Amino acid sequence: MDLKDLYRDVIVDHNRNPRNFGKLDPADAHADGHNPLCGDRLTMYVNLDGERVSDTKFEGAGCAISVASASLLTEAVKGKSRDEIKALFVDVHALLTQHDANVDLSRLGKLAALSGVREFPARVKCASLCWHTLNAALAHADEPVSTE
């Protein structure tokens, strides 16, 4: 187990200076994610242009892995369609959990920096929290708009 594999420079950088950090206002949808084990909390905001995520931001507090993962996510999904995001999550999840993951790293871009997480099983949830939360936000965007 090498710490430098987990806390790669990209991760440390995105933790220190998270991109797309803050509230998206107005937002088409948002969702809150919480990891009760370590107390990580974050909110993902999305704006949609048809099927595509036109903008996304996040806010919250958490460990370096969860903050960096959320920051990397926002850069990766902007401009992508729902289907493309779904496929990306499948790849990220495989990268986080499987040693023999047959993932095309070139498709992942900077997200590939998260590959060290699989050596630290206790940290997988930190890295995946933002993805689950984004899914929840996208699901909210499907719900009929309330007039209340």
Place this chain on the structure above:
Amino acid sequence: MSAQFTPSPAADFDVHAIRRDFPILHQQVNGKPLVYLDNAASSQRPSAVIEAISSYYERDHANVHRGVHTLSQRATDAYEGAREVVRNFINAADTKEIVFVRGTTEAINLVAQSYARPKLRPGDEILISGLEHHANIVPWQLVCEQTGATLKVIPIDLNGEIDFAAFERMIGPRTKLLALAHVSNALGTIVPVEKFIARAKQQGVPVLLDGAQGVPHSSVDVRALDCDFYCFSAHKMCGPTGIGILYGRQQLLEAMPPWQGGGDMILTVSFEKTTYNQLPWKFEAGTPNISGAIGLAAAIRYLQSIGMDRIARYEHQLLEYAQSRLRDIPGIRMVGTAPRKAAVVSFTLDRIHPHDIGTILDTEGVAIRTGHHCAMPVMEFFKIPATARASMSFYNTFDEIDALVKALHRTHTLLG
């Protein structure tokens, strides 16, 4: 300009000899010597405890209180002998007052359901404090839901001490029970329970103490404390998991209905009327954790062979050394700064999440706990999601604290 505390371990305290009694401590974790500083979550066991349990299974095991055969008698003698060891350890008046349970959590639930529930009426109040472990919160929430009683929380201050003046304002004719931690697991605060108990007695309010963190680190005398219930777990005091103690004042236990029904807790059973066994077996339905009780007794004998007062003194030196060394870590904030503390240091580092601290320390072989420590209201009070917590035991060394400090400097270099 922090004055450096120089370690001067008591000459009569041979920690290296003590460490030889604990096989688990002598291993490498992630290529580094294990530094076990998660004792408030669970301590480790000396060979004496491991051997007592295996020798019981190798030679004496049978069910207790049931057979005339020799093994059953041996098992019964060992089990009931363990009860006497516990009675003596906490200076209870009678073994009738010593109930074997699964741990602190079960002990508190037993009191909530069997003592409090039949008594409570809407409008009645139970008092706890803001520094409690979930085990001393949720059982009371449940019984309040069941009875319409109200749970009141005595506030704590920024040092992590319970506000005594607020307690004096809150206690009154509606108060039916006061339930307090003896020592806080998240903050290390040693609660001055004596003065809370004295005030509660003036009002005729019975007092339960959650002693999970009290018993392992100092000598406890339930009669001197004058508490009504005292709860603790063996696994935090070098004993096995799955066993703990409810001490209850005999008069109160006598008046309480059984908690669970089954074998062992009865005298006679018929479909018309069942009569219950005497104390303490009235509260011990079913085949008990016999090996656990034997292991707990071995743990107590082991602790007594060192001496609880010497343990407390040495652990206090560890605490002072840890606090003085940790002060130099950049961005550190101590959480829990009461003047009287057990050997627990809870802290946060500026801009570094406790979860990352825990991972980095683990790669250095240093085991600490990170998170909310089953005390989420405490985290909320300090407006933090979590802390890192190093909790020390008498088998830890000053060198291990140096290893902790070094690993924290590494953490700071990596992520600060």
